[in-house]
Amino acid sequence: MPPRFSTCPADIWATMAELTPTTLRGQAIAALATPDLALKRDLTLRAGERWFARTLGLSSPSDPVLPDRPGRPDRPVLVAPRLVPKRSVHTLDGRIAMIHALAHIELNAIDLALDIVARFATQTVPRTFFDGWMTVAMEEAKHFGLLSRRLEALGSSYGAMPAHDGLWQAVGVTADDLTARLAVVPLILEARGLDVTPSLLVKLRDVGDGDTAAILEIIYEDEKKHVAIGAKWFRFLCARDRIDPARRFQELVRQCFRGEIKPPFNDRARAEAGLTPTFYRSLSPVSS
Template sequence: KVYWQVPQTPARDISVVKAQEMPVKKGLSSKEGQGQTLHEIANIELQAIDLGLRTLIEFPHADPCFRKQLVDIVLEETFHLKICLEGLEQLNYSWGDWPIHTSLWDSTSPQDDLLNRILIVHRYLEGSGLDASALLLRRLSGVSNSHLVSIVKKIANDEEKHVEFGSVWFHKLCQNGHKDSDKEFSFRLHQLKHRLPKKLGAINVSLRSKTGFTKSEINNLCQLRSDWLS
């Protein structure tokens, strides 16, 4: 019988710094700025792979359908990482040309129950990524690098499914446990906020609604953002 052990921090072969120590990004009109952006997205995708595998290891008795869908998500994240690295190569950059952080991984804990894990990874982290991708695509509208734009579009489209996966399973597990999902979301978000990365960008209400967030959940996210900005 094989026993998998989750590391405290995932191993990396390049420089790792705290998120607040990451270098300032150049503008997207520059080749360096485009490279930094792809490198940052690659780091996010790598952590998404790690987090998906972590959930599969730490919750072996989760619903088989949940686990199967999560495996599919991990495979998609793997493809996202691949196309980001290929995009870097096209710009004559390599993985490790900039430092990375592990703040997404650090927001999870071995003490998480499955609802917390889904909220953190798929509803907060990936949801925030969805907001950021929509903004990034608008900023890229004047950039001539069509390959970069196609990479971001592909990832953004797939992330919608990943966030919806989180919404569906959060609500389903709440229903199975006879819990009010809006109240659970509000309580858990408040309980977990001290270890979540502060996402100060605007909440994309349209995308959040499209991916299964209720009005109450969106209001809670907007309030959290407002609290952090004040």
């Protein structure tokens, strides 16, 4: 059976409400920990709804223990990046592999946003910090649902192909530093999506896959907001510590990120999100 991602019936929510924690941190941990992808998505959306309705506290000593890793079903099998199926827009199998890879990215993005909320709930930051990251978590859950349904429409499902674990590795190296987490996750990993998505949209439309392109257009517009949320709070923390944000970003990238920061860069979309070239150009081994 493929991983489930449909919403829970209302009567199940009544039972779950009695069992789930009464704080945002507790509910984020519950969503992070479950291996049931339908429940993960539903708990994420429900936690966000309750947080924005201001019916949840932020944290409590009775919150569950934050897991080292997110809950996952048995599939997909995690392999080395070089063993992940090749992706291409020019064949159906290649597009399915591409959509599967994107769904895996979005699933990890749900958990990365939940982890930021849960791990840093005791930080001295404004309440609106958590508004931003619950917005991100809820939108990543939406993206995962859209891509999962697209896979099913094409005769596949999430979990049908192997995937790699590279995205979650960002958690370990930034576990004790909120500024580093913001530098690596939204300002590197998510910002990369702003660079590659426009050309991918053109290719999908050229081969007549307007349905997948429409989903990526939604994701692209949302990801601009996510990078902006990361940039806003990264700048906030640097300003509070009286540190130059571009210089601090470069220091943290060199310390915490093993990959390359390489062109092409979508300078316009990045700048609209608050990530100007002064942040990343000097980190690139080549000029675009």
